Amino acid sequence: MTLTKNKYYFEALDHFPYNMSDCLDALNYALSYEPEDADSLCLMGRIHSEVLKDYETAKKYFEEAMQSNIGNVNTPKYYIECLLSNEDYEEAERLINYALKMKGIDKAEILLGKSLLFERKGDYDTALEQIREARKFSYCRNMMDILEDREKLIHDKMPESKKEEVAE
Known part of the structure; x- marks a missing residue:
């Protein structure tokens, strides 16, 4: 993780979901510095899931985030919410069972x-x-x-x- 990427990622997070234009600008900068950053990919997935309601595109970002860093404890919660919203119940159940085994994850949320x-x-x-x-x-x-x-x-x-x- 580079300091520049972190700066833009936190800036994007700060703008989400109230100022989507600035959020997307900062997030695109963060992803240009580190295209495989799990947290940035997760936030892009959240934008597509929570704001745009484009669950299929969101799922692609969440999958990429999981592949990039399988141990990232931030991604599963939002990915599960996306799967439930898209009525992908079997997929959600598999991810829930996996997430509950992750060290450091908030089990209450899962x-x-x-x-x-x-x-x-x-x-x-x-x-x-x-x-x-x-x-x-x-x-x-x-x-x-x-x-x-x-x-x-x-x-x-x-x-x-x-x-x-x-x-x-």
Whole structure:
């Protein structure tokens, strides 16, 4: 990682997602200095996924980021979100299982993604189990609040008969 690339990468990150023009300018400079930088490729994937909703292009950037640095703990979270948004559930499940084995990754965030995967599949009981598991790996109030909100949302989606079974 070069200092110049870092400067432009952090500049791009600072502009994301509020000033996309400056973000893209800085990110293109960062990638011109180091075309295989996993963090820059991940941010480009996020732009395509979160802003442009171009999931197929985003997936290509995320895949390239993963190939460039398989140990980068930043990429899987956003790649999983992209796969879920694009309804690529099998791919997302494989990536989740891989990510949970990565040293240094935020397991609570990954398990939250796993919960969302099961929720999208309509398996609310398993989604709630993943929330409970994520709590074990949550070390800040913000994540606990997110997990509590997610749990309430899942409970609200459950049929009445299922809610009574879960409460017991």
